[in-house]
Every structure is written in C-alpha cells, then in structure tokens.
Amino acid sequence: MRSLPIILFGVGGVGRALLRQIVEQRSFHALQYGLRLELLAVCDSDGAVIEPSDGLDDVLIDEIIAAKEAGRRLAQHPAGGVQNDLYGIVDIAGRAGTVVVDCTATDATVPALLFARDQHYKIVLANKKPLTIDQEVYDRLTSAGVTNGSGMGDNGEGLAPVRQLSHSRWETTVGAGLPVIVTLNRLVSSGDExxxxxxxxxxxxxxxxxxxxxxxxxxxxxxxxxxxxxxxxxxxxxxxxxxxxxxxxxxxxxxxxxxxxxxxxxxxxxxxxxxxxxxxxxxxxxxxxxxxxxxxxxxxxxxxxxxxxxxxxxxxxxxxxxxxxxxxxxxxxxxxxxxxxxxxxxxxxxxxxxxxxRGAGTDATAAGVLSDIIELAYTA
Ligand SMILES: NC(=O)c1ccc[n+]([C@@H]2O[C@H](COP(=O)([O-])OP(=O)(O)OC[C@H]3O[C@@H](n4cnc5c(N)ncnc54)[C@H](OP(=O)(O)O)[C@@H]3O)[C@@H](O)[C@H]2O)c1
CATH class of the missing domain: 3.30.360.10 (Dihydrodipicolinate Reductase; domain 2)
Structure with missing residues (x-):
C-alpha cells in the first residue's frame, strides 16, 4: 500500500467534508489505487493537530470533524495545540511527496504554499485568494511559466509557455466540483485557440x-x-x-x-x-x-x-x-x-x-478537492 501524505489548511465546511470523504473512501482508494491518504497535520485559523510520523487515525479525524462542527478550536483539542505559522507546520510535518491542501478563504496561506512548492511538495487549492493576488505568486503556485522561454522553472531553466500540471491542482476554485479548469487546460494544451x-x-x-x-x-x-x-x-x-x-x-x-x-x-x-x-x-x-x-x-x-x-x-x-x-x-x-x-x-x-x-456545495467541492489529490498521487 502506498502512503500519500497530506497537510490540510482549513476545517470549515469544505475541509470537514473532505476529511469525512477521505475516511469514507479509504477502502475504495486502497482497492482501486493501492493508496492510503495519510493526514500529517490538520490546521484551523489558530490551532493544529499534527502527527508527522504515522498520520492521524480515523477516530481522531472523526473527533476533529465533530469538534469543528460544534464550533470548537483545534488549539483547545486534547491532541491539538496553538499554531500561528502554517509555514512552520509544513516545515515540521511535511515529507517527500506531501500534498498541501488549502481549504481556507485567506491569502495568509501564501507563504506556506510557496514554501511547500520550494520543497517540491504538491498543492491543491479550493481557495481562490492565493491565485488572484500577484501574478508571480500565481506563476509559482501553478508552475505556469508562461513567459515565452524567459520564465524560470524549478530547476532554474527557462520554461516554454507550457503548463506544468504535475505539482498543483486548483479545480474547485472555479465552478466548485465542475471540471472547468481541467477543460480549459486541455483546450490550451492541445493548442486550440x-x-x-x-x-x-x-x-x-x-x-x-x-x-x-x-x-x-x-x-x-x-x-x-x-x-x-x-x-x-x-x-x-x-x-x-x-x-x-x-x-x-x-x-x-x-x-x-x-x-x-x-x-x-x-x-x-x-x-x-x-x-x-x-x-x-x-x-x-x-x-x-x-x-x-x-x-x-x-x-x-x-x-x-x-x-x-x-x-x-x-x-x-x-x-x-x-x-x-x-x-x-x-x-x-x-x-x-x-x-x-x-x-x-x-x-x-x-x-x-x-x-x-451545481457550482457550489461543500460535498461537491470536497469531492473535487479529493479528486485533485488522487490525480497528484500519480504525478512524478
Ligand atoms: N463552500 C463551497 O461551496 C465552496 C465551493 C467552491 C470553493 N470554495 C472555497 O473553499 C474554501 C473553503 O470554503 P468553506 O466554505 O469551507 O469556508 P469556511 O467554512 O469559512 O472555512 C474556512 C476555514 O479556514 C480556516 N482558516 C481561516 N484562516 C486561516 C488561517 N490563517 N490558517 C489556517 N486556517 C484558516 C478557518 O478556521 P476556523 O475554523 O478557525 O475559523 C476555517 O476552518 C474557500 O476558499 C471557498 O471560497 C467553497
């Protein structure tokens, strides 16, 4: 069984639905893809529960969902603690192959997301804000490298104006679970105008x-x-x-x-x-x-x-x-x-x-996020 390490920012409507679906789909993902999604850290606005070695077990995940549904903070959870630095969470909990998932609605996640990319971790965004601030941030997060050969790739080489989809997904930022971004990317990559x-x-x-x-x-x-x-x-x-x-x-x-x-x-x-x-x-x-x-x-x-x-x-x-x-x-x-x-x-x-x-709804959106995560599991 292959482990897919995940760090989740945001345990609101979408984040909780995602956690629920990860647990519900465990046997399907194991049977179909030989995959186990392993949650290394789950963070809300001022707290986190971290388990960098073995990942959170399903009983703890259910407890986190219930606690957040009841309006409690992860900082107050017996297994949790205060966090004011998502960058530090990625640094402590991340390891090779980690997917960092942003289900918040704030641009405060940007430094941690950029750090994750610098570490060659993968990222999945439901959050539009990081992609709608500076162009440079968009380019770094999506590895779009759209500067006709003058853009710099991860390895410092100039990139042709070609989308690099091996490290990032942001399907649910437009139209929630609808396949809007993937459709656009397919049209662009085929050379269609x-x-x-x-x-x-x-x-x-x-x-x-x-x-x-x-x-x-x-x-x-x-x-x-x-x-x-x-x-x-x-x-x-x-x-x-x-x-x-x-x-x-x-x-x-x-x-x-x-x-x-x-x-x-x-x-x-x-x-x-x-x-x-x-x-x-x-x-x-x-x-x-x-x-x-x-x-x-x-x-x-x-x-x-x-x-x-x-x-x-x-x-x-x-x-x-x-x-x-x-x-x-x-x-x-x-x-x-x-x-x-x-x-x-x-x-x-x-x-x-x-x-x-349907272009909204926490379950449909979380399913879109989960699908992005599974796709990234198979990219190099
Ligand atoms: N809901 C939908 O139908 C839908 C559809 C498509 C896309 N989206 C996008 O998905 C994202 C999540 O939506 P949602 O409905 O789940 O929002 P939400 O219920 O407001 O949840 C946001 C979560 O982000 C956390 N958060 C806020 N600031 C943070 C920080 N600095 N560090 C870590 N966590 C932080 C919040 O923490 P606390 O719990 O401590 O407040 C909360 O858990 C949004 O960007 C939204 O636009 C939503």
Missing part, C-alpha cells in the same frame, strides 16, 4: 437574474435570497461581483494572460453610493433599483436577449457584470442556481464547449 470564455459562476446571482426574467422586482428577489440564506450575511458581498471577478481572473491567467484583479472590469448590481449603508439600510433602499432592472430586462427582451450576471474573457479583456446574451444560447437558456461556462474556440465554434451543473 480559446477565443472567448463566458460563464456564470454564482448561484446567488443566477437566482437573482432568473427572478428578474420572471418579472419579479429586484428588491423582492434579493430579500428572498437573503431570507433563504442564499446570500452572504451582507448581500453586497455577492451583488458586488468581486468573487466572480476572482474566478474570471483565474480563467484568464489559465490562458496565459498576465493581469491582476484590478484589471478585471467589474460592474456590480448596486451603485457605489450604497456601499456606506448598514445592511438594514441597504435592504430598505433596494426598491430604488427596481425600475432600473425592470427596464434593462424589458430592453433585453425586445432584442431576443436575456440578462445574465456573467464573466467574459475575450480579446485580452476580462469583464464581469450584467451581460446581454441570446435567449437561445446555453447561457440564455440557463435558469436557477447552476453554474455554466461556454468555451468558444477554433474547434468549438460556433457551438461552444459547455460545462454546466
């Missing part, structure tokens, strides 16, 4: 746009989404579009484009002057936007189009916001909370290659 990527990457904003198309007032839809828990506690975190912008940036960088989050043109669903309001004031002020959206939907319909909150990556420009699409296009036919991505390429033209399905 990706002319345009258009997609919806937010179930919440999909819910809002579907409601508008059904003729409901914007204010009523946002209030309903808020009440149902579909939005963040402050709905502006969804309506502002920055999370979608991060996903668009990851796709654009996947095409080899060199750009930053600041270069992504973002048009949110509310005006900047509503930023200063409290959440309650914001909710009360929503009806002032109803006429605007009603007019936009009517204007779209008059030309056979519908309004979607979409990301568009085309001609060197990355744009996120309300977008008019033909009602008969895959994106136009979409309704509800699914994510959908259209890749229009030299070979997929005029009909695009389409990936569609």
């Amino acid at each position: 990706v002319k345009r990527i258009t997609g919806t990457f937010s179930g919440t904003l999909g819910f809002v746009m579907t409601g508008l198309q059904e003729g409901k007032p914007f204010s009523a839809i946002v209030r309903e989404a808020h009440r149902l828990g579909y939005t963040e506690p402050d709905p502006r975190d969804d309506l502002g579009g920055v999370d979608v912008a991060r996903k668009a940036l990851i796709l654009a960088r996947g095409l080899g484009w060199q750009l930053d989050l600041a270069n992504v043109e973002v048009q949110g669903l509310y005006p900047a002057d509503m930023d200063g309001l409290t959440v309650a004031e914001f909710m009360d002020a929503l009806p002032r936007l109803d006429d605007h959206f009603q007019a936009q939907v009517a204007e779209a319909a008059s030309t056979g189009k519908v309004l979607r909150f979409a990301a568009q990556v085309e001609d060197g420009v990355c744009r996120v916001g309300p977008t008019l699409v033909y009602g008969e296009s895959p994106l136009g036919r979409l309704s509800g909370t699914d994510n959908l991505v259209e890749f229009t390429t030299r070979w997929y033209n005029p009909n695009p290659l389409v990936v569609q399905g």
Whole structure:
C-alpha cells in the first residue's frame, strides 16, 4: 500500500467534508489505487493537530470533524495545540511527496504554499485568494511559466509557455466540483485557440437574474435570497461581483494572460453610493433599483436577449457584470442556481464547449478537492 501524505489548511465546511470523504473512501482508494491518504497535520485559523510520523487515525479525524462542527478550536483539542505559522507546520510535518491542501478563504496561506512548492511538495487549492493576488505568486503556485522561454522553472531553466500540471491542482476554485479548469487546460494544451470564455459562476446571482426574467422586482428577489440564506450575511458581498471577478481572473491567467484583479472590469448590481449603508439600510433602499432592472430586462427582451450576471474573457479583456446574451444560447437558456461556462474556440465554434451543473456545495467541492489529490498521487 502506498502512503500519500497530506497537510490540510482549513476545517470549515469544505475541509470537514473532505476529511469525512477521505475516511469514507479509504477502502475504495486502497482497492482501486493501492493508496492510503495519510493526514500529517490538520490546521484551523489558530490551532493544529499534527502527527508527522504515522498520520492521524480515523477516530481522531472523526473527533476533529465533530469538534469543528460544534464550533470548537483545534488549539483547545486534547491532541491539538496553538499554531500561528502554517509555514512552520509544513516545515515540521511535511515529507517527500506531501500534498498541501488549502481549504481556507485567506491569502495568509501564501507563504506556506510557496514554501511547500520550494520543497517540491504538491498543492491543491479550493481557495481562490492565493491565485488572484500577484501574478508571480500565481506563476509559482501553478508552475505556469508562461513567459515565452524567459520564465524560470524549478530547476532554474527557462520554461516554454507550457503548463506544468504535475505539482498543483486548483479545480474547485472555479465552478466548485465542475471540471472547468481541467477543460480549459486541455483546450490550451492541445493548442486550440480559446477565443472567448463566458460563464456564470454564482448561484446567488443566477437566482437573482432568473427572478428578474420572471418579472419579479429586484428588491423582492434579493430579500428572498437573503431570507433563504442564499446570500452572504451582507448581500453586497455577492451583488458586488468581486468573487466572480476572482474566478474570471483565474480563467484568464489559465490562458496565459498576465493581469491582476484590478484589471478585471467589474460592474456590480448596486451603485457605489450604497456601499456606506448598514445592511438594514441597504435592504430598505433596494426598491430604488427596481425600475432600473425592470427596464434593462424589458430592453433585453425586445432584442431576443436575456440578462445574465456573467464573466467574459475575450480579446485580452476580462469583464464581469450584467451581460446581454441570446435567449437561445446555453447561457440564455440557463435558469436557477447552476453554474455554466461556454468555451468558444477554433474547434468549438460556433457551438461552444459547455460545462454546466451545481457550482457550489461543500460535498461537491470536497469531492473535487479529493479528486485533485488522487490525480497528484500519480504525478512524478
Ligand atoms: N463552500 C463551497 O461551496 C465552496 C465551493 C467552491 C470553493 N470554495 C472555497 O473553499 C474554501 C473553503 O470554503 P468553506 O466554505 O469551507 O469556508 P469556511 O467554512 O469559512 O472555512 C474556512 C476555514 O479556514 C480556516 N482558516 C481561516 N484562516 C486561516 C488561517 N490563517 N490558517 C489556517 N486556517 C484558516 C478557518 O478556521 P476556523 O475554523 O478557525 O475559523 C476555517 O476552518 C474557500 O476558499 C471557498 O471560497 C467553497
């Protein structure tokens, strides 16, 4: 049986689902791949449980899941301790072949991830932040080396503009468990020319746009989404579009484009002057936007189009916001909370290659992370 050592950052919804699936799938992974996933360390924001020699046993893993579900901290766990340095955790617990898995939502993991790569460890990210800060960090984490021969590889040699996929996976950063990044990478590596990527990457904003198309007032839809828990506690975190912008940036960088989050043109669903309001004031002020959206939907319909909150990556420009699409296009036919991505390429033209399905959910996301981990087990 081959051991696959793992260090996990983040034991929130996705991290806990991942731990659960690792335990549930033990016999499958043993039978199918001759693999045992061995957890060397599990970390939350200020604590960790570490077992660098034998890995955490399944009873301890179940205890950790239960403790975190109950809102406790790993620093308080009998087998745990305080940690304020993920870099140190990787240094102490890591060994050859380790996969470092980032299921946090912070860029505080970046120094530890870069250190892991320097140690030739592999990394799996559900966390978008490390890939959407500096281009240099993206390049080092993904080993993209996209500088026409002037980029430097691990061994100091110049890299051709070829994606190196042997050390990193970040499939769940865009579209959760949907195979979006792998599809993009396959198109790029085949030499196909990706002319345009258009997609919806937010179930919440999909819910809002579907409601508008059904003729409901914007204010009523946002209030309903808020009440149902579909939005963040402050709905502006969804309506502002920055999370979608991060996903668009990851796709654009996947095409080899060199750009930053600041270069992504973002048009949110509310005006900047509503930023200063409290959440309650914001909710009360929503009806002032109803006429605007009603007019936009009517204007779209008059030309056979519908309004979607979409990301568009085309001609060197990355744009996120309300977008008019033909009602008969895959994106136009979409309704509800699914994510959908259209890749229009030299070979997929005029009909695009389409990936569609549930784009969120802790179990589907954790399954995507687990799949990334298993794939890396077999790379050199
Ligand atoms: N949920 C989804 O459907 C979904 C889908 C696709 C991608 N994702 C991405 O997956 C990631 C995790 O999502 P989630 O829903 O599991 O988030 P979450 O429930 O908020 O969990 C985040 C975890 O990260 C830990 N953390 C925060 N700062 C840390 C630090 N400096 N060092 C170590 N751990 C730290 C938190 O620790 P504490 O427990 O101490 O607070 C918590 O355990 C996010 O980046 C999210 O965008 C989620």
